[in-house]
Amino acid sequence: MLVAMTTSISVPSLRRLPLYLRLLETWRAEGRTQVSCTHLADDLGFDSTQVRKDLAAAGATGRPKIGYDLQELRDVLRRFLGWDNPGEAFLVGAGPLGQALVAYEGFAARGLAIVAVFDPAPAPGAMVGGKPVLPLTKLKDLAGRMHVRLGILAVPADQALATGQLMAGAGLQGIWNFAPLRLDLGAQVVVEQVDLAQSLAVLSHRLASLSNPSDPPKSPEPP
């Protein structure tokens, strides 16, 4: 008897899954049907054991000597991430960032559809992505009726906490927070932070240490 004990995949592993998926989609378009961890690892610069463990953690199984069936591996990964069936999300914040997120084509491929757009202070008659921008006051009612679980928070920092609390209060279970502010909404609500300042810090520092290489990066390249 199999006990389906998920060994609770680690966040680093989880973050690598989309990279595998992207590569699989490319290869699928090229007509390939089989892949091995070595192929994936070589292309991404990872260790092949790491790839194998990541895939195993997502529930994929391969066959010795053969590798993985490309199509099946892709499906397993997409299912594991919940990207196989469309999830619906509310976008909150109709400013430039919100508009950019609506315009981003990649969401649909990852099972995410923005079904309504809200703003704390919508301009009368404003439309974003072909949808009317609704006032926040309508969010709770619509969330309940449409059974939407996910909210994308793209308002300015000074409104983010209040808006996030409103979203949590409306029953949204996950919030993808693009505001530059750590949101803590209690254990009920899953918050995933997209913090550009963190990314910029890594870039700034690496750029600075190019000019001033007192701490050398991994590999000095040959001349």
Place this chain on the structure above:
Amino acid sequence: MLVAMTTSISVPSLRRLPLYLRLLETWRAEGRTQVSCTHLADDLGFDSTQVRKDLAAAGATGRPKIGYDLQELRDVLRRFLGWDNPGEAFLVGAGPLGQALVAYEGFAARGLAIVAVFDPAPAPGAMVGGKPVLPLTKLKDLAGRMHVRLGILAVPADQALATGQLMAGAGLQGIWNFAPLRLDLGAQVVVEQVDLAQSLAVLSHRLASLSNPSDPPKSPEPP
């Protein structure tokens, strides 16, 4: 004799520095002048030793029993990240994402000024953020003349590789890549990736395991 041996700060530490800075700015606005690692750690949910090591890695020193001088700590962190003097960047990609990045107010506070906007196919007379959108053909010449080192890449995925190579060829040393594509431009160029799919993967999975809690998250919260 002191040998200034930088122990090459780790990426996780580096990514936490902006969080400390943000908190310090808030507290400074409230008139506080001293801080301790315990305060920072408590507010962010970190271990206080971790905070102390992060600050030390950035070159900050405090005094036992007293803590750190807030203003001085802020200055040290900003200087360490290179956020104290304005760096100039080119934005490449005048689509919705590029427009959102231009509109983002947070860059100036982090020493980043977008000084010109480019696009592979600019609409005639197009303006973004009050600046004319220039064709990519002008990038190399301007980069050399303005001594710009950093480029922000915000074009669609299918143009990202060619555009990134052009940017590297123009002498840009750092590329902040918002296209959903791993860019490898050789060891000469520092590439920092902002990959929304990775962030979405973490969110999707945590949201999915709320409904189907076969792998329980860290702390079940008390009722």
Place this chain on the structure above:
DNA sequence: TAGATTGTTAATCGATTAACAATC
């Protein structure tokens, strides 16, 4: 068959956390 590949266990590496002396 021989060789490439998976799955898994062991070793290594690095980051986080604990312990504690120094100190203002």
Place this chain on the structure above:
DNA sequence: TAGATTGTTAATCGATTAACAATC
């Protein structure tokens, strides 16, 4: 002084990498 805090060394934890048997 006593207590809070820094700075640092040691212990723990977890992720990555290496080793290797199983296998198609």
